[in-house]
Amino acid sequence: MTAATASVWDGLVGQRAVIATLRTAVAGQGMTHAWLFTGPPGSGRSNAATAFAAALQCPDGGCGTCHECHTVLNGSHADVTVVRTEKLSIGVKEVRDLVRSSALAPAGGRWQVLIVEDADRLTEQAANALLKAIEEPTERTVWMLCAPTVEDALPTIRSRCRLVTLATPSTAEVAAFLESRDGVDPALASLAARASQGHIGRARALARDAATRARREEIVRLPARLRTLKDCLLAAQRLAEVTKEEADALTTELDAREKADLDAGYGVVERGRRPREYAPALAELERAQKTRAKRRHLDVVDRGLTDLMSVYRDAIALATGAGSALVNEEIRAEVEQVARAATPELNLRRIGSIFEAREQMLEFNVPVPLALESLMVALRAPEEGVR
Template sequence: MSVFDDLVGQKPVIEILKNAVAGDMTHAWLFTGPPGSGRSNAALAFAAALQCEQGGCGTCHSCHSVAIGAHPDVNVTRTEKLIIKVDEVRELVRFSALSPAGQRWQIMVVEDADRLNEQGVNALLKAIEEPSERTVWLLCAPTVEDVLPTIRSRSRLVVLATPSPADVAAFLVRTDGVDPQVADYCARASQGHIGRARALARDAETRDRRRELIRLPVKMTDLRECLTAAASVNDLAKQEADAMTVEHDAREREELDAAYGVVERGRRPREYGPALKALERDQKMRAKRRHLDVVDRGLMDLVSVYRDALTLQLGSNSPVVNEEIRPDVEQLARKTTPEENLRRIDAVFEAREQMLEFNVAPVLALESLMMALKV
């Protein structure tokens, strides 16, 4: 057993990390890879291996502590917000300067380094340039371009690949006991996104929402259908995002009430109001990000349909992602040209950029997109 066992389809990366644990070490690392490739998991596995006396056995107290987020010398920063604030970064820098409680490393993992703004990067820069002797920074981002040059030039790059459907399916069967046929479908539908594959495998409603979404391309034949499709994508995304946030939000509210004695005493102390307001603001920001993330994932599901149509039109030997709707894909391939489908894929990526980079309201971006996708 090893802490690296759950890194699906990443043999070259595992070799690099094992060599680093054995002595080929540097103080700052940048893990990049497409969504779902497991870059955060790779960083955490590396952190566990660095703290383990046996280089990542996966069974000792150190490995277990890192896995459950309880190791005193592994600080993990993840955010549900759109940016990581500079005050948060300054606190990380302060903490990174402390000596580790144990005999090995003080490890700082930043899972969303692409969400650092310029102020945050400037606050982090000196700590990476002149780290403490036993401090290691592990930064994660989708691509190297998502991190400012001042950071990436001072970090060792580790690039993760998209796992193959076969690797993802085998992982689902081995770790989650998923039926092999369901695992094959989920691996194919997720397009190598491990977290998405697991969500599809565990939840029938998630699978149903995806099936509804990928049937939209052949339906968009007039203005009414396009606007209906835009509303459908937005609504399906909201349903899935709400399913992820409602329980979490309610638990946070209960914890806040308990912390301020609202439940026991039946009254609200003066400090409770500002704390509740701050919690509601953070929850609203988190809900916005999750909605955008789910919309973005839905758009990539749409891209998979146009890719399948191109596969049939060009006579490629590549497998069809959406085999379960092959008749729809064949109809789309007959009614369109490869050039038109390439333009549709470009339109999807443009809509993603409008929402994620320029803060365009999802419903507006989707309405404009669906008109561009009209058959």
């Protein structure tokens, strides 16, 4: 939130119905002890939960300027705990620690709020530990879980939560947000909004960083170039490299900062003496960073596949005369080429192949290079006359 923000709700783009529901709950109507925030990636699930937490702690229901609002939004409020993970799952130990915190009386006298981002990553044991806490809540405790869909939460958990479903913001809403909040040029804001397909964080990254835009453009130009088996293998290799570059850009600085903090904490200086406890701590840090790097790479690959899908979606729209605006207007000529070379049915099957590749990597741990090679062969342009 910026100093110009009028309320905690202003950062929720295209979520008028959600804001109305949460405002009503803050006012005391329909308030409950457990909430499940769902919505597509980038819709702002965790932002909505954080704004709700700030409004619950604020004497004025979310003014955006008071000490309570600022500390919640900055992650330093004593009565608001946020659990987010850079690992592939959230384990039972983390949840048990959270459950113990939930039993504490709020220091500020209002609410003890616990936000679990990526609740879909809870292990079975962790979910069962959380269920018990939700079944037996303390009087001033509020749980807020965030997941992509309602099906991503255990039925026993979601049945005890009030559901809040966020929508994908429109291109116009995202562009207006970029212009008003970040001062982005209108033409660039429009490009970033379309390319992000409603993902606010992705839109901001595209608007701010030319390298991110260049990497995306390289990915969306791939479908028109998949003519031979060699093309497919080279495209898979390049997509793996491009996404790894972006993932590394996201983690390298953080890794270095964590290593420096560890060194400072143990009094380690270059070529200096290292305490006995330092080596195990360093090994644990490196393991955690390796796990985080893997997840970040998978997340970036997933975004790249979403960008690929947008090309085939555009090709289907052109071929069927759907009349909807193209996500990839900047490469219309190449989208038209893809549309001419295949039927809408084939392009729809290609989108299905992309979903299968995502599942192979995210659910079945298939190595990224292997999954991408298989995918690119499936996306290869058909031979002349074969569709």
